[in-house]
Amino acid sequence: MPEALLPTIHGPRDLKKLAPDQLPQLASEIRHEICEQVSKTGGHLAPNLGVVELTIALHYVFDFGHDRLLFDVGHQCYPHKLLTGRLGLLDKLRQKDGMSGFPEPKESEFDLFSVGHAGTAISTAVGMARGDDVLAGGKGESDRSVVSLIGDASIVNGLALEGLNNAGTLHRQFLTVLNDNGMSISQPQGAMAGYFDRVRVSPTYHDLKRRGKEVLDRIPGGSILEEVYHRGGEMLKAMISDGHMFEHFGHICIGPVDGHDFPTLIPTLAEIKDIDRPVLLHVKTIKGKGYEFAEGDATKFHSPKPFKREGCRVEIDSGGRSFTAAYADAMLDVMANDEKVYAVTAAMGPGTGVDKLIEKFPERTLDTGICESHAMDMCAGLAKSGLKPFFAVYSTFSQRALDQVFQEVALQGLPVRVCMDRAGYVGGDGAVHHGFMDIAMFRTFPDVVLMAASDEDSLRGALAFMRDHDAGASFLRYPRANVAEQPVEENTTPFELGKAVCIQPAKTDKPDLAILAYGTTVIDARSALPMLREHELDVAIYDARFAKPVDIALVTTLLEAGTPILTVEDHLVDGGFGSAVLEAANAASLDTRLIHRHGMPATWVGPDSRTNQLAGANLDAAGIAQRARSVIQSAKSLRATMPGVSVERG
Structure with missing residues (x-):
């Protein structure tokens, strides 16, 4: 059995030391590592399995320590991360202090943007191409190649087409790699998807490898592009799609080529690397490549939960009712x-x-x-x-x-x-x-x-x-979470515009606090009750239901009785539900000093379990209980200054 290659790859320089005939082994090892890890932690599986050879070929030909590589969406970046020295982070994929499931500049200089939304890569790549040229002294002067990788489902996004349109005005190298796997999460939609279907079945694609090899065998050195532009060489003639729709965006359109065939990919990328005008390389790949279960149901295994494999049988953890x-x-x-x-x-x-x-x-x-x-x-x-x-x-x-x-x-x-x-x-x-x-x-x-x-x-x-x-x-x-096994109300009150419902009445007519919770934070607030009762605190809990319009009648009743209010939400505090309550109370000329807000802090929160993320923001039961006690304590001194309000509570 040959010695493992992936552990020796600490960066693209190590990759370039490998002989071309070693690359299929490396591809197999990368697929294995990704599949094994996703089976344990969940993550994007099929998209990453489909771009292994393409990613290896890009790093083999380009120098992305100097050149630019921009991912669209970025959920297909796992092979890229393994090739850029992050194998040690893989065992904590999508967890705190582990490997992010998307490009992340904090992890590596090889990740240029933190991305997760579709359609952005081409536009940011155009900006970097222009910026590199300016900083190098003028138009087209930069020696940095720029490559964006985008899928056939993402390229129909309006922003992607705007970027492609503007890229056509560049007078320099600019490569857009269109990864065409015939899939989004599920089947792509729209007229462009039908267009790609027709391109994929063209004789050009099916004959390309055979014709290319025949032509290469006949060319004694020299540039294939030179043959195309000066002597009419047949390989790239066959590859250049004169009728490709993106030709009208000012691009040389090449392909489709087989995205899993190193003997096709690497020479093609090497030949188009230095073309001094925009090029679109149409690459055909198979989503879920290398694993029959993922290829056969790429939608199911696009981003699965942890799963178990027993022979040919694959079972995804159910994880409850979402x-x-x-x-x-x-x-x-x-x-x-x-x-x-x-x-x-x-x-x-x-x-x-x-x-x-x-x-x-x-x-x-x-x-x-x-x-x-x-x-x-x-x-x-x-x-x-x-x-x-x-x-x-x-x-x-x-x-x-x-x-x-x-x-x-x-x-x-x-x-x-x-x-x-x-x-x-x-x-x-x-x-x-x-x-x-x-x-x-x-x-x-x-x-x-x-x-x-x-x-x-x-x-x-x-x-x-x-x-x-x-x-x-x-x-x-509503959240990415399971629904509660115990309903909030035994008999759910029908929704009435702008009306909250009380799900936990106070035990007295003068409660220490009223919690107005929005969404599933109601469940966490209810779970906080035992911790509050340990301190002999009397708290009422309301399911707010509406952030607009706010139940101003309820807010008025509570504030006029001197009951402090704590709003709770899994949304940014600024501009959120609590802010809406404050603004509504202010508009009604109510005293807002007893209103306190509790929600997500204004910080970027990285990958982790949702449970840990809520706990880190003090939005779990313990955090809500702690904040509630603090609010009650601060309200006591304030109520002492409010005429007609009794301080003796709780």
Whole structure:
């Protein structure tokens, strides 16, 4: 058995010492390490298995200690990290102090941006290309090559096309590698996906390796490009796609080429490395390459939870019932009872549960691909026509459609329903995916309604409310977490606009504190009660339900009775639910000195478990109890100065 190669790779310089015939072994070792680790911690599996040879070839040809490599989304960066000296971090993948699941400049100089959203790589690459040229003394003077790696699903994103359009104006080397695996998380959507399908089955792709080898055997040295431009050599003639749509963006379009074939990839990259104008290299890869179970179900193994392999059998840990699953089941009922309801997703069918709706209601479920801005505007059009669109989107991706919410939804007063999964801390994906700003963004718009679900029953109640709410846009947030086994209310109170519900009454008519919790922090606040009762403190807990409009009647009653209020939320404190309560109280000319806010701190929180992230922000039961005791203590001295308010409590 040959000696292992991967442990000897401490950086790209070590990779370049390997002979070409050693690269397949290295690729196999990288796949093995990634699969073994993801099976233990979860993570992005199929995307990384699909780009192993391509990543090795890029590092083999370019010098990314000097040259520029920019990833789009970045969930396919594991091979890149292993080739740049981070094998020692892999055993803590997506955990605190371990390897981030996305490019992270804090880990390595080889990661240029911390990224996790689609469509950004080409634009940032254009900026770096221009910046390098300026700093080198003029147009095209930089000796730094610039490469961006983007998938066929991401390139349809509006930002990616804007970047590609501007890249066509460059007069220097600029390489865009289009990784075409025919997949997003699930099947890509739209006309461009159909175009790629037609390109993939062209004779050019299937004949390329055979024709290329024949031509290379006949060329006595010299440049293949020289043959193309001066003597009409056949290899790159076959590879250059004169009819490729991106040719009209000012690019030389080459391919598609086999993204798993080193004898094709490395010579091709070497020949196009120094072309002094923009090039798009179309590379065909197989998502999940190397493992039959991942290739056969690349959607399921795009980003799986930990799993076990026993021979040919692979079992993913179930991990309980998630809010995503609860949303899917609830929406099935909503759609069954109202034929005007349409479900929409932007390439996140499995991640939002909408894939289950596609199976049952294929005609009323729409996947736009990675196009959140378009999806939001399409929902505006659906609503304008009289339908009831429900747009399921990650909280972190909803911000990509902020302008569309402003112009085409809120300004028009249209009843678009936005259901935001992954609100709050998201765990292993880290800072690039935390949903920490949706309340702050969307509550600024007039006449919108903002809600949060605390459990499965309240999720269903919120969706029922949204279905019948036609006075404007409505937003619902819920976390990447499991629904509580014990419901917040034994019999869930129907949602009423701007009304909170008491889930834990105080034991006296003069409680020490009222906690207004938003979303699943209700569960944690309830769990904090025993710790507060140990100190003989009397606390009432409310499920706020609405961040807009705030239940100002409840707030008024509490403050006029001198009851201090602690707002709790898994959202940034600035601009969040607590801020909304403060502003509403101020607008009602109430004394706000007894209102205290508790939420996510304004810091970037890296990969870890969601449980640890909440604990680190003091948003677990112990942290809420500690903050509640502090608020009660500070309120005692304040109440002594407030006329008509008794200090003798608790």
